[in-house]
Amino acid sequence: MWLRKQSVRTGFLLFYFLFPTISEGCCGQKQRRTIADQQLNRYKVVEGEAFMMPCDTSMEFPMKWFKADKGKECGKEFVAEVEDCGAYRSLAGSNLTLHVINRTSLRCFQHSESSAMLLVGEGGLIRCPGYTCYNNTGVVWYKKNKAVSAQRRTSCENEGQLRLCTVYKEDRGVYYCDRQISEQGIPWTFRRAVNVTVVPHLNASSSPQLKYPSANMTEEVELGQPHTLMCEVMFDFEVNISRKVQWFMNHDGDVENTTPLHMEPPQEKQVMLQTIEVTQKSIIKEVTPQHLKHTYTCFAGNVIGNNSVTIKLQNKIRARWTSLIGYPVACFVLVAGLGIILHIKWLELQLIYRSHFQFGKHKEGEKEFDVFVSYVWTVPSAEVANGLARFSKPYSDAEEGCLSTVKMQSSEEPIEMLLPQVLEDRWGYRVCLLERDILPGGAYTNDVVLTINRSRMLICVLSAEYFASDNAVFVLESGVKALLQTSALKMLLVWTGGTSPSFIQPEPPLPKLVQKALKVLPSLQWSTDVSSTAVGSFWISLRKAMPVQASRLASHLERS
Template identity: 65%
Template sequence: MRTGIVLFCFFIPTIAKGCCGKKQQQRILTDQPFHHYKAVEGEVFVMPCDPSEKSPVKRAGAGDGKACGEEFVAKDAGENRSFTGSNSTLQVIAKTSLRCFEPEESSVMLLAHIEGLVPCPGHACYNNTGVVWYKKNRLVSIARESCVEDGELHLCTVYREDTGVFYCDRRITEQGVAWVFRRAVHVKVIPFTEANSPPVVKYPAANMTEEVELGQPHNLSCEVDFDFEVNISRKVEWFMNYGGDLDNMTLLDTERHEEVFFSDIKVTQTYTIKEVTPQHLKHAYTCLASNTVGNNNVTIKLKEKEQGKWRSLVGYPFGCFLLVVSLGIILHVKWVELQLIFRSRFQFGKDDEEKEFDVFVSYVWTGPSAEAVKCLAISPKPYSDAGEMQSREEPIEMRLTRVLEDQWGYRVCLLERDILPGGAYTNDVVLTINRSRMLICVLSAKYFASSNAVFVLESGVKALLQNSALKMLLIWTRGTSASFIQPEPPLPKLVQRALKVLPSLQWSTDAPSTAARSFWISLQKAMPADRARPASRVQ
């Protein structure tokens, strides 16, 4: 049967030129959709969709609910079956009741990129009024360049995508009833019928050596590329050559895996050694691939894999040494940041000495003019509901000091208010930090631009590194953050590192009331807890 199909393919180019060479190709279209269909038991069938029907027609009595345009295998010969939602019927007939039945007519192979001919099974056995070809639910005469001559479908050029099931519809009349007898033809498009070149061994390479571990399983894989061919002749085998003697070979039991592509086939032949022994290392292994055009072979050997004992003895200590050195470099580079994180989060220093101030607040004034500040100062009920707008307009520098002193009862130090003038600024700053339990810096663009303010921040960081009992807190105002652009002159390196790791809060006048409350709650938690009066609520 297969030989007949192949020989039939060879005659396609001479037969198919009957109508494809004409300038005006005939395109056969159907009339109104028929409602009575015949199919052969065991053949694939698809019910055409009627455009006039609103919902998909489903096959009744089969139990699987196939809709129109869906392929299924016709079965249960001898009964007429109706279609739900339609007046269409399907009559399945047995193969034995056909006037003539040739199994080879149900499948055909076509060569790609030339003309092709698809016969309609049983066309000569009935009185036909016309033949119409479909693929799936679409007319072939509309979908592509083709024609029909004596019931046979002529494809002017065969493409790879033509692989699939084609249907030929013949109109017949029995006892005054018009039927459409639909037959299925399986079409397979091939690049060529015979291989053009011998196989190519892609892996392993010639005379290569594979490493194996004694006592462990090992797979020998041979990957070969073959040309496509109809009459399959491809073969891949593994042989074991005792003592490396190529004349003394034994065929091995292998497993085969194939990947079929359009024009070639990739074959992987695998031999599994369940447990590698020293005897395996004395033999050679040959992969032999062949087809009708020729053959190719590759021989390899096995060798024991180096366990790397000396490498381990040297490598592990060296790796540990590199790890220790790397950690040392990281600690050296990040040592200041690590110290600041540890000292600012964990207060282990003893603070038995009484401090003069609870909080030293450092800021650079960024609020409104003196007149506006005066108006804010005389406004009654600063924390009432009517004062909500006032609290948003009030500068954080003013409000922070008032909340800490008046509401929370902390002893606050401000350089411009609590330090007598006439002294050295640097000495005053260092002494004030030493006399305070906590340093709060309100950071802004103007703060970073002031050398005096940056000096206060740097002095606080140095004091924190020397005295773990000191607490520091940064309050970032709107427009500033830890990624603040370096001003001119640049900030000291110690300050740059401290800004990344010191505890901080964010304040913004545009923040909603819930965010403002969260700010004050977080600030209260960060403050020294044993010097303040009971805290009142801050709106």
């Protein structure tokens, strides 16, 4: 593949060498184009001038030339030095010889030939340095590694000169003129560089404009501290620079009695092609009361005219009591912020404390029920009536106090059916169910409140149907209120059917007290789609959350 590419390149070079083409040039006139695409890999350059290593356009990756362990990438400009002389080789196998010539060895050298200045919007001429000093076989002009004749612009090359029909600001940069010379029968490409600058005009057309400071301005200073006087001025571009900025001190405000101030070197920045911004600074090392009596003038001028602005200094009053006032204010803001947060989160903090860290003691026979279970059926009543929970073995405590894993034969039985059976039949707790243990005919609200007060623990089995039931939500709300009033009651939430504290709010929305309680109360998650190990873990966690049974509590009280 590499030999095929080399043969193709060689064919193209022979074609351009034997059949030079004709192109449009010289702003509409026809000129014979020299062999622009032929690149001999022997270059002579002048020390101190810009140079750019040639590139092989057939390469699919950036080309790099190496000499020993040092490399130079093609397409990047650098200043040629004597140590750059030598033979280079690319990774593709191409060779290049670079010879850097000392300026003193040239037949003729004029420093002015290495630069050119062109006006925007007009025609421009760039001359090839030293063209008349050598026997030339033609000149090819390049900008970077692309021939100017191949670029989309109106130009022509004639007798070592490059003529640009219309100059644009993009034309600035380094141009290279390549001449083919022969020394002792060896062909060389003699490359000279011309640094081209593009200017909008030669002379300024307006006087300078002061950007900062403004007239009659007062700057605050601190006694005993340094202060910088800064003046920013906008100037028109000009080739022969006449712009100047100077700071003066007017004694006692008298503009007739002035003293030039010591200034830092000016900082210049070209804002646009036709505008130069100059920043001039003068530093007062230590401000004294005497400085406050004087005024200060920034003077800016050029060949067109001048402008000036005068300012004065004013002592800055330092706030001595800032710390004495700031610290109490900051403390007040901090305490007030904490108070607001505590006020907003007070209910959640109470529920967390009462449900996790504070537990009351019960006397034997004080509570009629161990657990009050509140739920709403999520399956048809026929299935509930006929469904029975079957267990592989009864629930029991090991001698070490660990709970054995509960394995159910049917995973389709609802938790509303399993929970009362496990608590009552397997674990021996006194369970209260509204539909079973509360006599009908009474007031529902009174029965719920009374039952909660007669129970040691309230378990709410939460589901979408539960939140849709006003009676069930009332039980949950009553339990939260009872928890806030007494430390003896425990509450536990069992989430079912994929519900969680982030469930969608039902219509109408839940009471605020219930919404906050759902976020902080102890809870367990029940799902029939999990493995038997996870189901067993649910029952173990439930057993740990249950209150001590009445018999054990009585014996414990007797021992204490």
